[in-house]
Amino acid sequence: MRLVALRGQIVTDYEVWPEGTLLLGEGSIADVSPDDSLLDGADEVHDHAESLVLPGFVDLQVNGAFGVDVASESSRLPELCEALLSTGTTSYLPTVISSPEDVYEEALPAIGSPQGFGAEVLGVHLEGPFISVDKKGAHAASHVAKPNAQLLARLLDLGPVRMITLAPELDGADGLISLAANRGVVVSAGHSDVAFEPAYDVLDGQVAGVTHLFNAMSALHHREPGLPGAAFAHPRAVCGLIADGLHVHPEMVGLAYRMLGPDRICLVTDAIAATGMEDGEYRLATRTVYAEGGVPRLGSGSLAGSMLTMREAFMNILAFTGCTVAEAVRMTSTSPAKLIGEGRRKGRLAPGYDADVTVLTPDLSVVTVWRGGKLVYSLEGE
Numbered sequence: 001m002r003l004v005a006l007r008g009q010i011v012t013d014y015e016v017w018p019e020g021t022l023l024l025g026e027g028s029i030a031d032v033s034p035d036d037s038l039l040d041g042a043d044e045v046h047d048h049a050e051s052l053v054l055p056g057f058v059d060l061q062v063n064g065a066f067g068v069d070v071a072s073e074s075s076r077l078p079e080l081c082e083a084l085l086s087t088g089t090t091s092y093l094p095t096v097i098s099s100p101e102d103v104y105e106e107a108l109p110a111i112g113s114p115q116g117f118g119a120e121v122l123g124v125h126l127e128g129p130f131i132s133v134d135k136k137g138a139h140a141a142s143h144v145a146k147p148n149a150q151l152l153a154r155l156l157d158l159g160p161v162r163m164i165t166l167a168p169e170l171d172g173a174d175g176l177i178s179l180a181a182n183r184g185v186v187v188s189a190g191h192s193d194v195a196f197e198p199a200y201d202v203l204d205g206q207v208a209g210v211t212h213l214f215n216a217m218s219a220l221h222h223r224e225p226g227l228p229g230a231a232f233a234h235p236r237a238v239c240g241l242i243a244d245g246l247h248v249h250p251e252m253v254g255l256a257y258r259m260l261g262p263d264r265i266c267l268v269t270d271a272i273a274a275t276g277m278e279d280g281e282y283r284l285a286t287r288t289v290y291a292e293g294g295v296p297r298l299g300s301g302s303l304a305g306s307m308l309t310m311r312e313a314f315m316n317i318l319a320f321t322g323c324t325v326a327e328a329v330r331m332t333s334t335s336p337a338k339l340i341g342e343g344r345r346k347g348r349l350a351p352g353y354d355a356d357v358t359v360l361t362p363d364l365s366v367v368t369v370w371r372g373g374k375l376v377y378s379l380e381g382e
Contacts, residue, residue: 001025001026002025002026002044003030003041003042003044004042004043004044004046004373005022005024005038005039005042005044005045005046006021006022006024006046006053006357006359007020007039007045007046007047007048008048008050008051008052008053009051010022010032010034010349011055011325011329012032012326012348012349012350013330016052016324016325017033019035019036019049020032020034021033021037021038021039022053022349023038023041023042024373025355025373027354027355027373028354029349029350029351029352029354029355032349032350046368048359048368051359051360051367052325052359053349053357053359054325054329054333054357054358054359054360055329055334055347055348055353055357055358056089056091056333056357056358056370056371057088057310057333057358058090058122058332058333058342058346058347059084059089059091059092059093059269059271060092060093060240060339061125061240061268061269062080062084062089062093062095062125062269062271063095063271063272063284063285063305064080064272064275064282065080065083065084065269065271065272065273065275065276065309066079066083066273066275066276066277067276067282068080068083068273069272069283069285070095070096071096071097071099071103071283071284072107072283072285072286074107074110074111077094077110077111077115077121078115080094080118081115081118081119081120082117082118082119083276084118084119085118085371085376085377086276086366086377087309087311087366088310088311088358088366088369089119089309089310090119090356090358091120091121091122091337091356092120092121092122093121093123093124093125093340094121094124095124095125095127095270096108096111096124096125096126096285097127097128097139097285098127098128098129098136098145099128099129099143099286100143103285104158108155108158108159108161109158109159110159111123112159112160117372117374118371118376119371120356120371122162122346123160123161123163124159124161124162124163125162125163125164126155127139127164127190127191128143128145128166128191129144129145130147130148130164130167130173131144131166132167132169132193134193135167135191135192135216135218136191136216137215137216137302137303137304138284138289138302138303138304138305139191140285140286143285143286146171146172147172147176149175152164152179152180153179156179156180156185161180161185162186162340163187163340164185165189165190165191166187166190166191167190167191167192167193168189168198168207169192169194169195169198177205177206178206184341186209186339186340187206187208188208188211188240189203189227190211190212190216190217190240191216191217192218192227194217194218194230195218195224196225196227196229197230199227199230199231200230203230203231203236204234208237209237209239209240209264210237210239210240212241212247212268213239213241213256214228214241214247215247215248215303232256232259232260236264237264238265238266240268241253241265241267242269242270243267243313243317244313245316245320246295247306250320253316253317253321254320257317257320257323262323262328262330262331263334263335264335266336266339267310267314267317267331267332268313269308269310269313270305271305271307272284272289272296272306272307273289274289274291274305274307275306275307275308276307279294284304284305287304289304289305294307295307310332311365311366313332314328314329314360314364315364317331317332333346333347333348334348335347354371355370355371355372356370356371357369357370366379367379367380
């Protein structure tokens with residue numbers, strides 16, 4: 001077996017080894033060391049002395065990026081997978097917001113087919129359609145559906161659904177939660193006007209967490225803490241969070257970090273096709289979105305996803321919270337992988353884990369990306 005060694009500042013679960021070595025085998029990590037003791041067994045050595053070597057980012061909410069919309073252009077998913085590598089993302093959940101049934105019928109099977117050697121598709125995130133019309137955000141009201149077990153079962157049969165966002169307060173939502181959870185789908189509360197007590201109750205049951213905390217949900221109020229308060233109060237709730245400084249004020253990002261800690265936050269981009277592109281007009285499923293000054297909005301002025309990348313989210317969480325690099329890695333890689341049941345093969349630099357690695361320069365630019373032990377992106381064009 002050919003072994004490749006990466007030298008640099010190796011980011012482990014709780015610390016950074018400033019002169020460590022990561023040994024990549026064929027597909028998985030062979031070994032990791034705080035020193036250079038593994039170099040003798042390597043067939044190839046890449047020296048990144050001043051750079052951070054960390055597990056590839058895992059993004060649980062990607063509507064699109066680099067001009068590709070997941071829902072309406074599912075045939076272009078291989079392009080998106082390849083382009084995401086430049087942001088340090090090595091695996092992700094393509095996300096489909098509330099849509100007509102024919103969109104699901106085309107997109108979900110396409111997402112389930114092989115996508116080449118770009119960022120790995122870990123499954124589908126169904127964001128809707130069983131959400132609150134009052135908290136629909138950028139979702140089209142006409143495509144929001146009342147809880148329907150037959151419809152959900154059909155959607156689950158169409159493709160590899162890994163995660164679903166729904167509003168738990170809707171009549172019949174409890175049946176959907178059980179159906180999804182019993183089929184191994186992670187259920188997340190979002191686009192919801194649920195009050196604190198019922199929110200806490202579902203988090204005590206089969207709902208694992210909250211989608212894009214604070215956004216499109218009941219407010220955190222001192223007399224009615226709503227869904228955010230329930231997430232803070234519950235000891236196990238895991239929350240997605242868009243750390244772009246726009247969707248959530250940096251001080252509120254800091255509050256969430258202090259309340260939840262790095263093991264209960266999954267940084268997500270909620271990126272749309274405009275991400276990585278110039279200002280202009282883009283698609284978000286059936287909606288038209290206008291990107292201006294790095295901000296995507298509907299014609300009404302409402303925010304419609306983001307233009308954030310995971311590299312930027314990593315950089316922002318360090319700035320907004322003062323967390324350690326190791327803690328930032330847990331929020332961008334380890335915790336997301338655990339939430340969707342990939343915690344034994346993704347999100348850590350440890351022997352036996354997938355050899356998915358992102359290397360960041362001192363200014364936190366992506367310099368190289370490895371997936372499955374193969375060099376799949378290099379800033380220098382190696």
